[in-house]
Amino acid sequence: MSDSSNPRENLDSVFGQIASAARAVSRAATDVTLIAVSKTHGADSITPFIAAGHRDFGENRVQEAQAKWPALKSGTVDLRLHLIGPLQSNKAADAVALFDVIHTVDREKIAQALAAEMVRQNRRLPCFVQVNTGREPQKAGIDPGDAEVFLAACRDQWNLPVVGLMCIPPVEEQAAIHFAFLKDLARRTGLTQLSMGMSADFETAVRFGATHVRVGSALFGPRDI
Numbered sequence: 001m002s003d004s005s006n007p008r009e010n011l012d013s014v015f016g017q018i019a020s021a022a023r024a025v026s027r028a029a030t031d032v033t034l035i036a037v038s039k040t041h042g043a044d045s046i047t048p049f050i051a052a053g054h055r056d057f058g059e060n061r062v063q064e065a066q067a068k069w070p071a072l073k074s075g076t077v078d079l080r081l082h083l084i085g086p087l088q089s090n091k092a093a094d095a096v097a098l099f100d101v102i103h104t105v106d107r108e109k110i111a112q113a114l115a116a117e118m119v120r121q122n123r124r125l126p127c128f129v130q131v132n133t134g135r136e137p138q139k140a141g142i143d144p145g146d147a148e149v150f151l152a153a154c155r156d157q158w159n160l161p162v163v164g165l166m167c168i169p170p171v172e173e174q175a176a177i178h179f180a181f182l183k184d185l186a187r188r189t190g191l192t193q194l195s196m197g198m199s200a201d202f203e204t205a206v207r208f209g210a211t212h213v214r215v216g217s218a219l220f221g222p223r224d225i
């Protein structure tokens with residue numbers, strides 16, 4: 001378990017694991033972006049990561065991010081904030097204004113709302129389409145069978161800048177199967193980026209081609225909630 005009081009050590013250790021996993025499959029570690037998932041953690045916990053030079057952070061709630069990140073971002077201009085949680089269409093304007101990458105485009109209404117806001121705010125944010133690879137009823141994401149039609153609509157109808165696919169595998173299944181499926185779907189649809197892998201399975205995700213891993217507890221320590 002990571003020690004929450006050692007941001008630099010935790011970063012070094014996670015980057016070391018990413019490097020080994022990448023090396024094992026002849027990938028460059030620099031092709032993997034480590035997103036430090038700071039949800040539930042306050043500015044005091046985040047600042048040491050910024051001071052250590054880390055720039056990519058992930059939050060899963062727009063409102064929580066709005067309370068923390070404008071101040072943190074104003075102190076460091078090159079921060080990239082990734083939205084990794086489900087988005088409501090009435091929060092699309094706030095999300096486009098605050099975030100730099102959206103990982104959770106999961107239905108038509110959201111795709112359209114984001115596309116409209118990007119035009120209105122003149123901000124084009126790279127987007128990932130979330131795929132519900134485990135077909136779990138309670139989980140967000142496009143059904144794998146609908147993914148190709150949805151991706152075509154994102155590009156051709158809504159002009160949404162989709163760069164890749166994202167998934168959260170079912171907890172009780174082998175993550176590798178889901179990572180391999182997502183990679184194959186990306187290849188078939190001409191997408192190059194894959195947002196997959198969390199604290200428990202990011203090394204596996206890197207071996208299966210992840211370009212973005214979303215790591216919270218291995219960096220910040222356990223969450224209270």
Ligand SMILES: *Cc1c(COP(=O)(O)O)cnc(C)c1O
Pocket residue numbers: 037039060084085168197198199200214215216217218
């Ligand atoms: C919380 C969260 C993570 C990070 O989870 P850890 O297990 O703490 O690494 C990654 N992705 C999403 C979508 C999350 O909500």
